[in-house]
């Protein structure tokens with residue numbers, strides 16, 4: 001269960017990034033920050049599964065993560081969703097030499113590994129989302145090499161993630177994701193690949209909140225859904 005308090009802390013921690021770049025400006029934060037997010041606490045079985053398959057250096061994925069996905073953290077929707085972020089989308093293992101090939105080159109494999117480590121180390125969605133948001137914000141600015149700054153900015157420990165990354169665990173997790181993904185889907189001609197309760201929403205990914213609302217069977221409906 002996600003504590004609304006933590007959600008607010010996360011949003012505040014994210015503020016410095018949103019103020020940097022005009023196109024992802026402060027406007028989202030002015031629309032009723034987490035108002036009433038404590039009201040809905042559905043059973044886990046009622047939650048909607050939202051899976052986002054992405055590649056860490058893909059611009060459309062970065063935009064989706066920091067702009068569209070951010071909406072569920074601002075509203076009460078995060079409490080009704082099991083969010084699963086899956087880096088390594090469209091990566092594959094070359095069967096001849098067993099190396100992993102990422103769509104946007106070796107740098108993307110490294111950032112995918114780091115993000116797999118972040119997901120592995122921080123189970124709480126607010127924490128891992130905040131870090132991945134920060135990494136992807138840097139990607140949009142072309143400053144992804146500065147990823148280490150994200151830990152101090154969010155006041156989260158860097159060592160466990162570095163340890164995971166340096167021992168190759170992030171890449172091992174990548175292998176696992178790639179194997180799993182191979183059973184789920186073939187490589188996509190576009191990313192992000194967004195799945196709501198096991199149903200791909202294809203090119204409508206920007207409208208994913210509508211699909212979450214349609215899939216959610218709990219009562220009462222999240223306030224955000226009543227606005228649509």
Ligand SMILES: *[C@@H]1O[C@H](CO)[C@@H](O)[C@H](O)[C@H]1NC(C)=O
Pocket residue numbers: 094095096097101
């Ligand atoms: C796999 O790696 C081999 C050896 O480097 C290379 O010749 C081949 O083109 C690669 N195949 C793919 C699909 O990347």
Ligand SMILES: *[C@@H]1O[C@H](CO)[C@@H](O)[C@H](O)[C@H]1NC(C)=O
Pocket residue numbers: 094097098099
């Ligand atoms: C494997 O093959 C790929 C594609 O040809 C190449 O980019 C990569 O460097 C090779 N890896 C190793 C370990 O030889």
Ligand SMILES: *[C@@H]1O[C@H](CO)[C@@H](O)[C@H](O)[C@H]1NC(C)=O
Pocket residue numbers: 047048049197198
């Ligand atoms: C959501 O995912 C969980 C765990 O993978 C699964 O057990 C559950 O059936 C899924 N729920 C729906 C509605 O697809």
Ligand SMILES: *[C@@H]1O[C@H](CO)[C@@H](O)[C@H](O)[C@H]1NC(C)=O
Pocket residue numbers: 198
């Ligand atoms: C999810 O969809 C796949 C096919 O896309 C199907 O094979 C699988 O059984 C489904 N899983 C659930 C839990 O509905």
Ligand SMILES: *[C@@H]1O[C@H](CO)[C@@H](O)[C@H](O)[C@H]1NC(C)=O
Pocket residue numbers: 203204205206207
């Ligand atoms: C999202 O939904 C709106 C309203 O239904 C529609 O006009 C728009 O085309 C949709 N966007 C995408 C990318 O499907």
